[in-house]
Amino acid sequence: MSKTFDFSVNGKAVSVTLDNEETPLLNVLRNELGLMGTRFGCGLEQCGCCMVLVDGAPEKCCTKPVWSVAGKQVVTVEGLGNAAKPHPLQQAFIDQQAGQCGYCLAGILISAKALLDKNPSPTRMQIATALDGNICRCGSHNRIIRAIEAAAAALRSGEAR
């Protein structure tokens, strides 16, 4: 018995019809909607590669059943910005060369977005703690923290103008 789920992704309404309502949101984003920015890392909600915003809150979506986001607003890394119009966080990550393999970055950008939405002036330790649900194995941590500090500053000065 297939069911249809309506929700929004990056501001656009989507409607997905699936036989299995337990299908993880991650698989829906990647395999049904073709949004590959949200990555599979563990399927256990441990590593943060699959972080998305659901109604503004950061959530790991590798085991999150699609039915649980019906009617909600989902934002993925593709919804932050793009090469033509990067989000200040994305620009700061490029400026700081914050990444090595880059596999963890999409999830980290989402965690960082959620942090800055709540706290526009985080300390280094607040940034680090906010990212403890995201694993980076290459060791780009310090660059990532610097990039988030720079993005926070850019966002603050942008708002001040």
Add this chain to the structure above:
Amino acid sequence: MNAPLPGPLNDNPQLERWVAFPAPGKVTVLTGRVELGQGVLTAMEQIAADELDVAIARITIRSGDTEKAPNEGYTAGSQSIQFGGVAMRQACADVRTLFLEQAAKVLACRADELSVRDGSIYRGNSSTGQDYWTLAGAVDLSAKATGNGVRKRVADLKNIGTSNARLDLPAKIFGDAVFINDMQLDGMVHARVVRQPNRGATIGSIDENAIHRAAKGPITFVRNGNFLAIVGDDETAVEAASVAALDHVAWQNVEAPTPTQQEANWLLQRPVIDRVFGAEPADPKGRERYERTYTRGYLAHASISPSCGLALFENGKLTVWTHCQGVYPLRAALAKTLKIEPSSIIVHHVQGSGCYGHNGADDAAADAAIVAMQKPGQPVRVRWRREEEFIYEPKTPAMVVKVRALVDDNGKPVDWTQEIWSPTHNLRPGAGGNLLGALALPDPPPEPPPNDVPEANGGGATRNAEPLYDIPAKRILHHLVTEAPVRTSALRGLGAMPNVFALECCIDELAERAGQDPVQYRLSITADARARAVIEKVAAMARWNPKEPGGSGRGRGIAFARYKNRAAYSAVVVDLSVEEEIRLNHVWCATDAGLVINPDGAINQLEGGIIQSASWVLKEQVRFDNGVTSFDWETYPVLKFSEVPEIDIALINTKDEIPLGVGEVTAGPTAAAIGNAVSHALGARIRDLPLTRERVMAALLKD
């Protein structure tokens, strides 16, 4: 008379393997080195831009495929820049020279009157109207490299030495489909392998009904001997079925590693092959003997993404997409496994998550190929489960390192023995190792004969086992353990980390015995100017104070190594606190990697090496209990953001020296500097890794 060629260029001498001019204004450069997150393609482009004298924007780089790119074996061992980069530089210099000679013919002048500016040929300051593309038809790039192309003088380099931004990072930051995991082929099916627990295990029974029920969607089984895979269009159903299969496929002849086997000391009682390198033992008479033993357990690569591979068998041709480190060796291993000709296999490298060595990448590609051979015309994507990667990826071996030093009246070592027990560090397919899936097929291949990385290539267990210090007699006793509880292979630095941990901790202990400052002690036994420079530099950066009191819960430690005793030099100082746990406060590092191609890229790699090594030392050990029980991020924790120290890095850019890789050089010095700082903080020495809370408590109680 031809000049000697750099190794990879000698192996792939045809210039068209390295450089092509496909369309006006466009340059393609090809490299056998692959992007593993280390930024190597950005560096290669900088090298090619300088030697060809073209703008970076004209260059497209093609990497790691068995159709066109040069065969450079593996992208490993910090050799991409030192060997691959030098080969690229010479190939480009040879190409530039051929074009200048051709231009001289056309222009009826001497070649040495001509030069290249952004691809155009100039005579003095005047454009000649000729360029690479007008001349391309007349220059035969199937010619072999001569090595006679004169490489640019250091002063003339424009791209080499600048921190160009990484080519690959923006797409990753915008969430583009750049990883192998993101590849979608028309008609592609998803597959998961029901893993054979060990060589020789056989399938007893399969409860197909239970697996179908758990799938909640259509799936099929593919079986060949004891190789069993679950295949279907819906990844969710295939994944669910593969998890259910853990409970509904019964295996016979299962062997599982035990808790005793997880500890390094288990190796001491195993069959070994003995190997000896170095000097005859010195006469111990009148010398004080100092002997200590250091250990390290098994480690996982723990790549952030489990391995993934795609394959398509069509019209007698097998195409494989992989994130492995060596497409040519994988092709050869696939040919052997599948009993088809290498010439009917094409292997393409596609980026994956960081690997740091031989993880499951080759095996996942083989899995996809095995399934694809049974499904002609159908693209197959295999992605390992997280637990599958942790349990079945090759581990870096546990090691026991015993150091025996004879010390003179001034407290200086005059004789040094480093005795090592370790299983092999190399079961890569290119070194005779088997692809995991092959073991489950009918007629599985035999175990390769016990071997390790040759010392000529830097050694495996013996890597960095000899101190670089001025010690009159040094030797290595290597006991190659011929059986291991799990498959072992290459991880970042191989034996360098445990060996440098052992010898640099021991050097600190000798300094302490002699009542000398660890920095001064090291300098007093080091004449090598480049070694002295990094030690002095890092001490200055950290404002090293010989009189800083220890034993108060806060400590500082220094350590040094030259990677493989012939590549980059690095010295590291660590400042840390020990309360219940060890907390890293700050790390300083000075590195001499010769001519640096991309300083920011090098610093990024050095930071990564420091953080990964810190994670190994503080947290990591693969545990066994009736199987591998480190199977996810909770049972195999790694360093978290809030645990990462701030890091300062200085590059000593010795521009006249050859460029040297930096991905692995900090692994050993970081580990030992942490060990030395913990000893300074506690007033007690811990010689077994990882430095867990239990070991800290035990060390404190022992005093």
